[in-house]
Amino acid sequence: MTDDTVYDLKGLNCPLPVLKAKKRLAGMRPGSWLWLETTDPLAVIDIPAFCADSGHHLVETSAISGGHRFLVERGE
Numbered sequence: 001m002t003d004d005t006v007y008d009l010k011g012l013n014c015p016l017p018v019l020k021a022k023k024r025l026a027g028m029r030p031g032s033w034l035w036l037e038t039t040d041p042l043a044v045i046d047i048p049a050f051c052a053d054s055g056h057h058l059v060e061t062s063a064i065s066g067g068h069r070f071l072v073e074r075g076e
Contacts, residue, residue: 006035010067014042018050025056025074032074033059039067047072 007024009017017038025034036047044061047070051058055075062069 005033006037008037009043010037010039012038013040014046016040017043018046021047021050021072022054025054025072028074030074030076034072034074036070036072037064037067038070043068043070 007021009020012020017036017040021034021036025032028034036043038047040046047068048058048061050056051072057073057075058070059073060069060071
């Protein structure tokens with residue numbers, strides 16, 4: 001994993017993590033992977049819902065110190 005595959009969204013509250021993730025993923029090729037790191041407690045609901053609604057694949061979710069980390073594969 002390289003630094004450019006991790007999108008630091010820590011410190012941002014709803015709806016900013018989803019809005020920023022949406023913008024970043026829109027500029028990526030389908031099939032690309034992106035780690036999202038958040039501290040917003042609602043991200044555990046918002047990020048999976050965003051992926052399902054937008055056609056992206058939520059590959060992995062894990063807890064990190066003070067927040068969560070999500071691995072998202074960009075959809076078509």
